[in-house]
Amino acid sequence: MDETKIKKLILPIIAAVICLGIVVFLAASPETEEEQPTIITVSAAASLTEAFTDIAEEFEAAKPGTDVELNFAGSGTLRMQIEGGAPIDVFASASESHMDILSEKGLIEERSRKDFTSNTLVMVVPEDSIESGTYPASLEDLTEGSVEKIAIGNPETAPVGKYTEQALEETGLRDEIEGKVILAENVKQVLTYVETGEVEAGFVYRTDAESGQKDLYKITYTVPVNASISYPIAVLSESGNKETAQEFVDFVTGQQGQEILEGYGFGITKI
Amino acid sequence: METLQTVMTPLLLTLRIALVTTFFVAVLGVCISYLLAKRDFAGKWLADAFVTLPMVLPPTVTGYLLVILLGKNGAIGSKLLLLGWNGILFTWQAAAIAAFVVSLPLMVKTATSAIGAVDRSVEEASSILGRSELETALFITLPLAKKGILAGCVLSFARAVGEFGATLMVAGNIPGKTSTMSLSIYNAYQTGNSELANLLVLVLVAISLITIAATNKLGER
Numbered sequence: 164m165d166e167t168k169i170k171k172l173i174l175p176i177i178a179a180v181i182c183l184g185i186v187v188f189l190a191a192s193p194e195t196e197e198e199q200p201t202i203i204t205v206s207a208a209a210s211l212t213e214a215f216t217d218i219a220e221e222f223e224a225a226k227p228g229t230d231v232e233l234n235f236a237g238s239g240t241l242r243m244q245i246e247g248g249a250p251i252d253v254f255a256s257a258s259e260s261h262m263d264i265l266s267e268k269g270l271i272e273e274r275s276r277k278d279f280t281s282n283t284l285v286m287v288v289p290e291d292s293i294e295s296g297t298y299p300a301s302l303e304d305l306t307e308g309s310v311e312k313i314a315i316g317n318p319e320t321a322p323v324g325k326y327t328e329q330a331l332e333e334t335g336l337r338d339e340i341e342g343k344v345i346l347a348e349n350v351k352q353v354l355t356y357v358e359t360g361e362v363e364a365g366f367v368y369r370t371d372a373e374s375g376q377k378d379l380y381k382i383t384y385t386v387p388v389n390a391s392i393s394y395p396i397a398v399l400s401e402s403g404n405k406e407t408a409q410e411f412v413d414f415v416t417g418q419q420g421q422e423i424l425e426g427y428g429f430g431i432t433k434i
Numbered sequence: 435m436e437t438l439q440t441v442m443t444p445l446l447l448t449l450r451i452a453l454v455t456t457f458f459v460a461v462l463g464v465c466i467s468y469l470l471a472k473r474d475f476a477g478k479w480l481a482d483a484f485v486t487l488p489m490v491l492p493p494t495v496t497g498y499l500l501v502i503l504l505g506k507n508g509a510i511g512s513k514l515l516l517l518g519w520n521g522i523l524f525t526w527q528a529a530a531i532a533a534f535v536v537s538l539p540l541m542v543k544t545a546t547s548a549i550g551a552v553d554r555s556v557e558e559a560s561s562i563l564g565r566s567e568l569e570t571a572l573f574i575t576l577p578l579a580k581k582g583i584l585a586g587c588v589l590s591f592a593r594a595v596g597e598f599g600a601t602l603m604v605a606g607n608i609p610g611k612t613s614t615m616s617l618s619i620y621n622a623y624q625t626g627n628s629e630l631a632n633l634l635v636l637v638l639v640a641i642s643l644i645t646i647a648a649t650n651k652l653g654e655r
Contacts, residue, residue: 210624212625232608232611233608234606234608235609235624236606243498247501247502247523248505248506248508249505249523249524250506250521250523250524351624374625374626375626376626376628
């Protein structure tokens with residue numbers, strides 16, 4: 164090997180070593196575990212983000228030495244993660260169906276399963292339609308000409324859509340408003356359509372209506388829903404820390420947890 | 435101070451994931467691209483299709499497949515478990531794997547065409563002058579295809595920064611641990627915290643602009 168070739172080789176090698184060094188440094192730096200707290204991971208439906216963040220904080224304060232890691236996504240995504248073997252200790256779902264599927268597969272501790280709260284379906288309309296005086300205040304009003312577009316959650320992917328469909332079908336109005344329906348991916352998207360005035364009415368959970376930009380819309384109607392919109396919680400069979408997981412479930416269903424949930428509009432049945 | 439942390443934590447996490455991802459994408463991507471551009475082997479189209487697949491699949495599906503592979507009962511996950519690696523899912527490394535899988539096709543597609551476009555006569559000259567294939571590749575082909583490879587790196591980096599669907603599935607959305615910029619924006623939006631969402635979006639747009647500007651600067655030289 165002549166000298167020039169060695170020179171040529173040196174640069175790429177140095178570059179590669181530096182890159183590798185950076186990678187190793189980056190890979191090694193994050194996990195600085197000084198103490199060893201008991202960690203449980205709680206998968207909670209996206210609509211529970213705020214309430215569960217507060218609950219986890221209170222739980223950690225009440226039980227020093229425990230660390231609650233929260234994982235938020237749609238209930239369907241969370242269920243698939245659990246089926247795939249993700250290391251989760253507690254699952255709080257926004258619909259019974261996802262919990263039922265896990266239950267059938269034996270992935271949850273049946274005895275720990277509980278309905279810990281409920282939600283209400285409401286109709287929201289944009290603020291400017293309130294000002295102009297023509298706005299829907301009941302399901303029947305949706306058939307009027309002034310209502311051109313109605314946003315509802317996609318019943319295939321969002322549980323809120325399923326409840327909305329049920330309510331509309333019970334009144335026999337579903338076919339009449341067929342041409343007006345805009346399907347949204349999730350409840351937040353419905354709310355965004357209403358906030359921006361893209362639709363004349365939308366159906367969301369009461370808790371979402373509580374957390375949006377309230378000056379842009381108003382709740383005009385609480386929709387009666389046949390089956391209650393309940394939220395189940397359970398300890399998972401694969402949990403490596405069932406004792407703490409169960410304590411967390413008890414905390415959520417206990418007084419402190421319930422008060423926090425009510426603060427965000429959960430479990431309240433009337434407007 | 436708290437706002438600073440709510441922005442900095444996901445920002446640093448995102449950058450770490452994107453940098454690690456880009457490094458591995460660059461190394462492995464160039465090797466794959468070279469093979470695809472220069473060699474003929476049985477099942478080449480299959481290899482090509484396999485690498486490209488995550489580009490066409492919805493990220494959630496890619497994520498789901500990764501969950502199945504890497505989970506406790508998965509083909510790879512169970513092996514890792516035997517090696518004492520307890521649960522790769524729901525760590526930032528899992529997020530990096532997800533980002534790697536979805537950004538590799540961008541690197542391979544760009545680099546393969548760049549390597550394929552290198553003038554064969556130059557490589558032949560190198561080979562006639564007694565250089566081995568490895569030497570020719572390292573000192574002739576790859577330097578000539580530099581621009582395409584760099585572009586692939588930048589695209590992969592950008593894709594890794596913006597990754598959402600697959601990351602959500604594989605790494606979860608654990609604030610402070612696996613919530614990247616995109617996931618934090620989703621969280622802020624989900625909780626109606628539009629101020630934080632806007633701030634995070636602004637930072638993400640700034641990173642993207644810097645990345646694009648850097649590419650253009652590289653292109654000029």
